[in-house]
Amino acid sequence: MEPITNNSDLETQINNAIENNLSGRMTILAALLAVQDDIGYIPQKALEIVSELNTTTVNDVWGVASFYPNFRFDPPTEHTIEICWGPSCHITGAQDIIKSCLTELNLETEGDTNDGFINFKFNTCLAACAQSPVGSVDHKIIGRLNKKKIIDLINNLKSQKK
Numbered sequence: 590m591e592p593i594t595n596n597s598d599l600e601t602q603i604n605n606a607i608e609n610n611l612s613g614r615m616t617i618l619a620a621l622l623a624v625q626d627d628i629g630y631i632p633q634k635a636l637e638i639v640s641e642l643n644t645t646t647v648n649d650v651w652g653v654a655s656f657y658p659n660f661r662f663d664p665p666t667e668h669t670i671e672i673c674w675g676p677s678c679h680i681t682g683a684q685d686i687i688k689s690c691l692t693e694l695n696l697e698t699e700g701d702t703n704d705g706f707i708n709f710k711f712n713t714c715l716a717a718c719a720q721s722p723v724g725s726v727d728h729k730i731i732g733r734l735n736k737k738k739i740i741d742l743i744n745n746l747k748s749q750k751k
């Protein structure tokens with residue numbers, strides 16, 4: 590994903606993302622999905638553009654966007670960590686792994702680290718229950734997690750920060 594250097598570039602990228610959206614239908618949701626897929630989040634400018642294209646208000650677009658928890662309204666972090674807390678992972682130690690993540694990332698709950706470098710999320714099932722407890726780092730599934738393994742992975746990510 591290319592960094593966006595100015596507002597004009599951002600506006601062009603938003604318009605291109607919406608024009609090229611695969612659904613071919615200009616619903617508010619389709620337009621927002623196209624922007625998030627292309628840019629990685631929904632900037633304020635996208636809410637304005639989508640409202641104009643759909644002849645509606647920014648508030649109506651915000652109503653749709655804020656309903657779905659998977660939309661982001663800030664630029665994406667460099668890295669993502671997800672820890673499953675579904676049934677299989679819960680009984681095999683997910684809570685301890687989650688606590689270690691929160692401590693290492695200095696977070697109270699899921700969200701972005703203060704430096705905007707790592708996003709941490711819970712997941713209800715990463716579809717690898719046989720390898721529980723399970724997590725993912727940058728969308729790569731990691732099974733048989735334990736506290737030491739996740740702390741090592743977090744420290745490895747932190748060491749990559751420029």
Ligand code: FES
Nearest residue numbers: 673675678715718
């Ligand atoms: S319950 Fe954790 S991967 Fe399915």
